[in-house]
Amino acid sequence: MEKVFHLGLTRHDLQGATLAIVPGDPDRSARISTFLDNPKCLAQTREFHVYSGQLNGHTVIVCSTGIGGPSTSIAVEELAQLGIDTFLRIGTTGAIQPHINEGDILISQASVRLDGASQHFAPLSFPAVSDFFATQALVNACTNLGIDFHIGITASSDTFYPGQERYDTYSGYVPKSLQGSCEEWQKLGVMNYEMESATLFTMCAALGLRAACVAGVLVNRTKQEIPNVDHGKIEKQSVAVVLEAASLLLN
Numbered sequence: 001m002e003k004v005f006h007l008g009l010t011r012h013d014l015q016g017a018t019l020a021i022v023p024g025d026p027d028r029s030a031r032i033s034t035f036l037d038n039p040k041c042l043a044q045t046r047e048f049h050v051y052s053g054q055l056n057g058h059t060v061i062v063c064s065t066g067i068g069g070p071s072t073s074i075a076v077e078e079l080a081q082l083g084i085d086t087f088l089r090i091g092t093t094g095a096i097q098p099h100i101n102e103g104d105i106l107i108s109q110a111s112v113r114l115d116g117a118s119q120h121f122a123p124l125s126f127p128a129v130s131d132f133f134a135t136q137a138l139v140n141a142c143t144n145l146g147i148d149f150h151i152g153i154t155a156s157s158d159t160f161y162p163g164q165e166r167y168d169t170y171s172g173y174v175p176k177s178l179q180g181s182c183e184e185w186q187k188l189g190v191m192n193y194e195m196e197s198a199t200l201f202t203m204c205a206a207l208g209l210r211a212a213c214v215a216g217v218l219v220n221r222t223k224q225e226i227p228n229v230d231h232g233k234i235e236k237q238s239v240a241v242v243l244e245a246a247s248l249l250l251n
């Protein structure tokens with residue numbers, strides 16, 4: 001059986017799994033796996049930390065994507081070759097609407113394509129839209145767990161600094177084309193910034209795969225730039241949501 005290029009795994013290793021939970025952070029992969037029965041580390045290569053485990057008797061994969069579209073596209077392409085057709089991203093994010101609080105849960109219905117990788121899958125006129133049923137599962141998961149959430153549009157950028165209009169303390173430089181972009185997204189009702197959903201949604205929609213995205217808010221950028229929150233607490237809630245959504249989709 002053929003191994004895929006980066007993950008170095010075969011279909012046999014995934015034991016028939018069809019659903020993957022995809023965080024950005026490799027360490028989050030390991031933490032999520034501890035909530036599965038019989039967790040097993042399948043691979044740790046570059047930013048891709050891959051685990052398998054059982055959720056209500058179904059095999060589930062957890063695979064970190066690293067930061068940004070290019071590595072996300074590799075993880076998704078290779079997991080799809082191994083039999084995965086459903087991708088649930090669990091991330092962290094920065095809110096840009098004043099009514100969204102730190103610690104809130106955001107579900108991305110669709111994303112503004114501020115990335116480059118998605119254009120390798122479909123032209124910019126093609127929407128970065130989540131899968132309706134996978135997103136509905138995230139909504140139902142929040143309802144079942146009694147967790148409040150916001151659902152809406154996410155701006156998904158290749159860069160953390162200029163693409164999210166951050167004026168860093170080194171150069172303070174954001175190119176003209178991105179100056180004022182945050183205010184524009186705010187006016188258009190965009191909830192937040194993160195860095196993978198545009199690639200994930202576009203490529204999955206283009207390739208006939210299902211994708212959804214949930215994120216915990218680390219910072220509200222209308223109030224401050226540097227997070228001052230308990231990351232563990234925020235992660236705990238979003239992990240609970242993604243695991244419940246995975247259970248709903250698998251049953």
Ligand SMILES: O=P(O)(O)O[C@H]1O[C@H](CO)[C@@H](O)[C@H]1O
Pocket residue numbers: 023024025066067068090091092093160194195196
């Ligand atoms: O916490 P993760 O899943 O990595 O998500 C967010 O955090 C990273 C930036 O700090 C980007 O990957 C962004 O999308």
Ligand SMILES: O=c1cc[nH]c(=O)[nH]1
Pocket residue numbers: 092093094095160164193194195218219
């Ligand atoms: O503001 C933020 C916070 C987390 N991740 C992002 O991409 N942006």
